Amino acid sequence: MGGTRAEQRAATRRALLAEGRRRFAADGYHDVVLAEVAQAAGVTKGAAYHHFASKAGLFRAVVSEVQHELGERVADAARRYDDPWEQLRAGCRAFLAAGRDPVVRRIVLLDAPAVLGWDEWRAMDEDSSARHLAEALEVLVKAGVIADQPVEPLTRLLSGAMNEAALWLARSTTPQAPAQTERALDRLLNGLRSQND
Amino acid sequence: MGGTRAEQRAATRRALLAEGRRRFAADGYHDVVLAEVAQAAGVTKGAAYHHFASKAGLFRAVVSEVQHELGERVADAARRYDDPWEQLRAGCRAFLAAGRDPVVRRIVLLDAPAVLGWDEWRAMDEDSSARHLAEALEVLVKAGVIADQPVEPLTRLLSGAMNEAALWLARSTTPQAPAQTERALDRLLNGLRSQND
DNA sequence: GACGGTAACATACCGGGGGTATGCGAAAGG
DNA sequence: CCTTTCGCATACCCCCGGTATGTTACCGTC
Numbered sequence: 001m002g003g004t005r006a007e008q009r010a011a012t013r014r015a016l017l018a019e020g021r022r023r024f025a026a027d028g029y030h031d032v033v034l035a036e037v038a039q040a041a042g043v044t045k046g047a048a049y050h051h052f053a054s055k056a057g058l059f060r061a062v063v064s065e066v067q068h069e070l071g072e073r074v075a076d077a078a079r080r081y082d083d084p085w086e087q088l089r090a091g092c093r094a095f096l097a098a099g100r101d102p103v104v105r106r107i108v109l110l111d112a113p114a115v116l117g118w119d120e121w122r123a124m125d126e127d128s129s130a131r132h133l134a135e136a137l138e139v140l141v142k143a144g145v146i147a148d149q150p151v152e153p154l155t156r157l158l159s160g161a162m163n164e165a166a167l168w169l170a171r172s173t174t175p176q177a178p179a180q181t182e183r184a185l186d187r188l189l190n191g192l193r194s195q196n197d
Numbered sequence: 198m199g200g201t202r203a204e205q206r207a208a209t210r211r212a213l214l215a216e217g218r219r220r221f222a223a224d225g226y227h228d229v230v231l232a233e234v235a236q237a238a239g240v241t242k243g244a245a246y247h248h249f250a251s252k253a254g255l256f257r258a259v260v261s262e263v264q265h266e267l268g269e270r271v272a273d274a275a276r277r278y279d280d281p282w283e284q285l286r287a288g289c290r291a292f293l294a295a296g297r298d299p300v301v302r303r304i305v306l307l308d309a310p311a312v313l314g315w316d317e318w319r320a321m322d323e324d325s326s327a328r329h330l331a332e333a334l335e336v337l338v339k340a341g342v343i344a345d346q347p348v349e350p351l352t353r354l355l356s357g358a359m360n361e362a363a364l365w366l367a368r369s370t371t372p373q374a375p376a377q378t379e380r381a382l383d384r385l386l387n388g389l390r391s392q393n394d
Numbered sequence: 395g396a397c398g399g400t401a402a403c404a405t406a407c408c409g410g411g412g413g414t415a416t417g418c419g420a421a422a423g424g
Numbered sequence: 425c426c427t428t429t430c431g432c433a434t435a436c437c438c439c440c441g442g443t444a445t446g447t448t449a450c451c452g453t454c
Contacts, residue, residue, distance in 0.1 A: 046414095055413090
């Protein structure tokens with residue numbers, strides 16, 4: 001066991017983050033006890049407080065990780081298309097699919113706003129997944145595909161719509177629910193096209 | 198001090214609910230300590246546990262109250278119109294305005310899903326405010342105003358859109374943000390009209 | 395109209411868990 | 425080699441949710 005000091009430090013940090021992610025996703029922030037996370041990671045509570053300022057600090061680090069992974073998933077899905085409109089649709093579909101992942105669902109969508117506060121949650125969401133949505137909408141406005149308008153309100157509306165839809169889809173048992181949701185989202189997006197204004 | 202037994206009981210319960218509502222809205226669920234709520238209500242912690250099963254039980258009762266008041270506000274706004282489409286729009290506008298109330302914002306939109314769990318939150322939302330949205334959409338589908346489709350996915354999308362938009366509007370400082378959001382919402386809704394299908 | 399019962403609390407207590415202060419051994423640096 | 429510092433472990437505090445028990449006053453009953 002071992003390696004250099006920085007390596008060891010990085011290893012324990014990774015172990016804490018990984019175990020924290022597992023437990024936060026499975027049990028929710030409140031029911032997770034920090035000492036158990038540390039123990040499962042092979043260290044004690046003292047180590048956790050050496051790496052993070054508090055239980056919420058560990059949670060914040062986990063949220064940040066998951067958020068950025070989610071943003072990458074969305075961006076990757078969008079990059080597979082050339083048409084900006086199709087990029088937007090693909091990103092939305094990827095987000096809806098990602099919401100079924102308990103890690104995303106429980107940690108990012110359910111607990112994070114309440115634990116970290118809405119302002120901080122929004123800031124983190126902004127520079128990971130929601131940013132891609134805002135950029136895609138901006139491109140479509142500039143190209144004249146959708147009506148000229150401030151993109152921020154639109155971004156919040158669509159972001160919220162997909163957050164909630166993702167939460168719902170994760171609990172839905174009807175197999176055609178994802179397709180129906182994507183179809184409904186398409187209809188809503190079509191309302192943005194310029195000629196409808 | 199005062200009245201019959203049932204009256205006294207009801208009075209204490211009301212006091213606990215009122216003080217709980219104040220503190221939950223101001224400080225958030227986690228930072229509220231039950232003994233202080235009871236003390237401010239003129240009783241002790243024992244009384245609170247006589248009326249509610251737990252701290253979460255008191256919170257649940259407060260959420261239920263606020264939810265129903267919110268549902269009434271939305272329904273009242275809608276009833277002022279005859280045209281179903283205008284009823285939908287009015288209800289949405291009323292909801293967005295209500296979200297600026299810290300009681301609604303903090304208790305119902307931010308803490309409730311995390312504290313009570315998404316399933317219970319959704320069930321409570323269903324038989325208060327979200328139900329009106331689903332009914333309005335149902336009417337519009339039946340009347341052929343919007344394209345024939347399952348209303349449940351659409352309800353979740355729009356409900357989520359307005360939840361998030363309300364949270365954002367409450368933190369926004371730009372005075373034209375509400376109007377811009379309503380305009381963006383109108384565009385989205387227009388996408389649902391039958392001829393666009 | 396005494397009287398037992400019970401409802402509506404108050405009081406006392408417990409235990410879990412987040413946070414902190416301190417100790418300690420091993421790696422890094424001179 | 426010797427010391428400093430870093431990366432943890434250990435021991436401890438205390439707040440707060442929950443419970444168990446005591447106490448007072450209302451309420452139906454004879």
